[in-house]
Amino acid sequence: MLSLASYVNSLPGLEGHYIDGVIHSLERILTTIGEHAGRTLAVCLSTITANYEAAIRIAAAVKTVDSRIAIVVGNDHFTALSREILERHRELIDCGFIGNEVYSGLADYLLDRRHSRPAGIYPGSVRFESGRLISAPAIREPVNRIIDYRLIDRTLPHSEVYAANFTRRLGRRILELTGRRVNQGVPVEIGRGCIKFSGDDACSFCSIQYGGMWKNELSAEHAWSAIQRASEAGYDYLYVTADELPLTFARLMLDMAESPPDWWRALPPAQRPVLVGYARADGMEKEQVLRAMRGIGFRILFVGVDAGAPRSLQALNKPLRNPDSAAAARKMYDSNLRALGNARNHGVAIKAGFVLGHLGMTEALLEENITTYIEFLQAGRDVIISADIELLSPEPGSQDFRYLTQLDEAEAMSRRPGLGIGSRETRQRVAERYRQADIFDRETAIDDYIGVFMPELSKERLATARDRVRGECARLGIVTGDEL
Incomplete structure (x- = not known):
């Protein structure tokens, strides 16, 4: 997540934040998101099987704070069960990404979302659009080299x-x-x-x-x-x-x-x-x-x-x-x-x-x-x-x-x-x-x-x-x- 947050933070007009849900309680995470809701474009959730249920709870809570905040989901649990997850939570999850090569696709999605036009082709993405589940194949991309260690304590300690x-x-x-x-x-x-x-x-x-x-x-x-x-x-x-x-x-x-x-x-x-x-x-x-x-x-x-x-x-x-x-x-x-x-x-x-x-x-x-x-x-x-x-x-x-x-x-x-x-x-x-x-x-x-x-x-x-x-x-x- 630090790698993705750093990459997003390097994009023009975007500011990446990092929060570790193992360190901080669900209540503190939701309070922090609520405090920043007015300038939050998206909450990106890294889901493995152990934390997936908590991620869904966070997503639901974020949507009650501000339904305009996009929920973006990825990592192993989502990749393995993307169809099942999106069919069940299509009203909650705006976009998901599968596999590892997701940086350029996520960047394009967030930048388009910032300008209220998230209708492009985003490599590695899967989402519902006009009632249909659509996906875009991932592309080969290099290992991300942008890591900003200052983000570790920027939002929460x-x-x-x-x-x-x-x-x-x-x-x-x-x-x-x-x-x-x-x-x-x-x-x-x-x-x-x-x-x-x-x-x-x-x-x-x-x-x-x-x-x-x-x-x-x-x-x-x-x-x-x-x-x-x-x-x-x-x-x-x-x-x-x-x-x-x-x-x-x-x-x-x-x-x-x-x-x-x-x-x-x-x-x-x-x-x-x-x-x-x-x-x-x-x-x-x-x-x-x-x-x-x-x-x-x-x-x-x-x-x-x-x-x-x-x-x-x-x-x-x-x-x-x-x-x-x-x-x-x-x-x-x-x-x-x-x-x-x-x-x-x-x-x-x-x-x-x-x-x-x-x-x-x-x-x-x-x-x-x-x-x-x-x-x-x-x-x-x-x-x-x-x-x-x-x-x-x-x-x-x-x-x-x-x-x-x-x-x-x-x-x-x-x-x-x-x-x-x-x-x-x-x-x-x-x-x-x-x-x-x-x-x-x-x-x-x-x-x-x-x-x-x-x-x-x-x-x-x-x-x-x-x-x-x-x-x-x-x-x-x-x-x-x-x-x-």
């Missing part, structure tokens, strides 16, 4: 809370494992995409809606400039937001390592910003790339281990596409184990992610995963900075959500690793609850998913397993996601 939370939750652990004292973090976008998107073959639980470009990146020079701007704004812990780095953006990492700018080289190593990014475990086996990433400042990598058993990795569609998916899953399992050694050898810490549950999980597979998770944590206690252990949530846009509504697809996928699922009659009853739905309770969706796809298990059993792994993290001194 955010930085103080961000910094306090960062220090309390992660600062000490980062110091222990990396020897670096860092104070304030911020996302930095130098690329978007994941190697799995190239074949439209995302992991089953992945709900990222990447739109028309599976991969988009800055040049090495512009990537360094993005890092410099964040560093000069006072941030020393930079979250590089690409969905996967060493496999997807190997060339960019190597090019950056070969061309460090003067400002970077002039800084003592202890004063250079710490970079953190995402990596597949098999990507960490690219020694040359990992060495380059360490050289340009990556000290922490989030590694989605996700499962400890080869059959579970296969069920989650975690391995890269391979004619022999079972063999690929065994190779991925070995890569997960080797990731610890690779991190240790290159001086990189790991934030490990684990997913509990998948299509066809059994009690025996759950136990196998718990055992291997704990062994992984014990073996990596010196390099694992934190661990997220969560129950699988079938988010709209993911394969797992499609399994809830597409009965034949779920059956076909369960046969690949040879795992059983619930009866077709039971799955049909559940499917009817989610077809055409735009709002639903995520906890209920998890319950339904477990009920039809893991008939041997229950949410309580999975939660007990999660707590067992979290307890081992506490014993080993590893920060866990519930603490974050």
